[in-house]
Amino acid sequence: MKNFKRPWLKFASLKGVEVRKKMRAKQESEIKAYVKKRLESRDTYRLLSRLCGFIMGDGYLSIRREKGKKWFHHEISFYPDNIEVAELFRDTFKDIYKKEPSIKTLNNYFRVRVVSPVACKHLSSFSKFSTLDWRIPDFVLKDNESKIEFLRAIFDCEGYVGKRNIQFQSVNREGIYQIKYLLMELGIISSIYSYKRTNPRWNINYILVISRRENIKKYAQTIGFNHPLKIIKLVDIAGVPERLMGQSRELVSARTSRFDS
Numbered sequence: 464m465k466n467f468k469r470p471w472l473k474f475a476s477l478k479g480v481e482v483r484k485k486m487r488a489k490q491e492s493e494i495k496a497y498v499k500k501r502l503e504s505r506d507t508y509r510l511l512s513r514l515c516g517f518i519m520g521d522g523y524l525s526i527r528r529e530k531g532k533k534w535f536h537h538e539i540s541f542y543p544d545n546i547e548v549a550e551l552f553r554d555t556f557k558d559i560y561k562k563e564p565s566i567k568t569l570n571n572y573f574r575v576r577v578v579s580p581v582a583c584k585h586l587s588s589f590s591k592f593s594t595l596d597w598r599i600p601d602f603v604l605k606d607n608e609s610k611i612e613f614l615r616a617i618f619d620c621e622g623y624v625g626k627r628n629i630q631f632q633s634v635n636r637e638g639i640y641q642i643k644y645l646l647m648e649l650g651i652i653s654s655i656y657s658y659k660r661t662n663p664r665w666n667i668n669y670i671l672v673i674s675r676r677e678n679i680k681k682y683a684q685t686i687g688f689n690h691p692l693k694i695i696k697l698v699d700i701a702g703v704p705e706r707l708m709g710q711s712r713e714l715v716s717a718r719t720s721r722f723d724s
Contacts, residue, residue, distance in 0.1 A: 494561050494581045501559065505606065510555050512603045512613040515590065517541055517552050519597040519638070520620025522575075526583050537583035539564070541575040545690050548619055549573040556582070595634060595666070599641045610645055611686050611709060617642070619689050624696035628674040629682060634666040643671055651681050676701075685709050 501507040518524055522541035529536050539556075541564075543549045549566050552575050557563045564577035586592070589600035603613045623630045633639045639655060646653050653673045660668060673682055683701035687709035688694045698705050 491581050497561055498559065498581065498585060505609075507559065508602050508605065509609050509612045510559055511586075511589075512600075512609040513616045514552070514555050514559065515586065515592075515600055515603065516613040516616025517543075517548075517555075517620065518586070518592050519590075520617040522592075522620075524583055524586060524592040526587065535580075536578070537580040538576065538578050539582060539586075540577075542572050543575070543620065543690075544572045545692065546573060548690055549575050551689055560585075597635060597638050599638070599645065604645075607649065610649060614642070614645060614649075615686050615689060615709065618686065619693065622688070622693065624693050624700065626700065628672050628700075629679060629697070630673075631671040633669055633671075636667070636669055639669045639671055646673070646682075649681075649685050651685065652678050683708050 518539065518541060521543055522539065525536070525538045525540075527536055528534070541549070541552050543552065546566075553564045553566060556577060560579055560582045562577060562579050562582070564575045567574045567576070589602065590598050599613065603609045618629075618631060621631050621633060623632070631639065631642060633642075636657075643653050643655055651673060652675070653671050656670045656672065657667050658670075660666075673679055679697075680701045680703055683697050683703040684707060688697060694705060694708065697703075697708070
C-alpha cells in the first residue's frame, strides 16, 4: 500500500508544536514573575538556602542537550533516605517554583524528581552543584537564619551522628572548608581530617568532626536536623530535648506552609 503524503497533517503537527511552545513560554514567564516577587522577601532566600543544601548533599541539577535534539533537558533530582525529608524538599520546591516534584519509593531511599527550566536556570545562577565543585551561594551568607537552613539541610544528607560526635564527609575540599567556617560563624568549632583511599583513582575524602560536648550541644540548639532519626540520635548525645533544638519538625512545616496561598 502506497504512503501518500498529507501536507495538512504535517502542518497540523507543526502547528501543535508551536502552540505547546507558546504555552510553555507563557508558563515559564508567569513562574519567573512569581519567583521575582517572592525574592522580595528574605524568607524566600531561607527556603532557597534549604533547597541548595539538599541538592548539594543528596541531589543533582542537570542541564543537558538531548542527543540529536535542539532543546535542553532541565532536571533536578534528590535522593534522601527518609520520607519526611523527601516531602520537605517537595514542599519547599513547590512553594518557590509553583511546581510539585514527584516522589518515588526505591529500595531503601526515595527519589524526588522535577523537570523545571526556570528552577534549573535560577539555581545554577547562584552556584555549581556537582559533587566536586559545589560552593555555598553568596545569599546564604547574608544572615544567620539562611546559614542555619543551609547547614541543617546539607547535614540531613551528609551528616552522621555517632556516639560521641557529629561527622560530615565530602570529597569537595573547598566546600567542606566553607562548611567549617560557616559553623565557626555560628559559634561551633569543628576539625577536618583527610585520608587517601586505597584506589588511586578515588578522590581524597575529607571528614569534618564536631566532637566536644559544648560544640555538639551548640549544634543541637542552633541547627539541629530535619531528619527524624538523626534528631533522635542528636537528642541522645547532646542531652538537649527536641523542643529546645534549633528547629523542630513542626516549625519546619509551619515555615513552609506560611507561603501557601
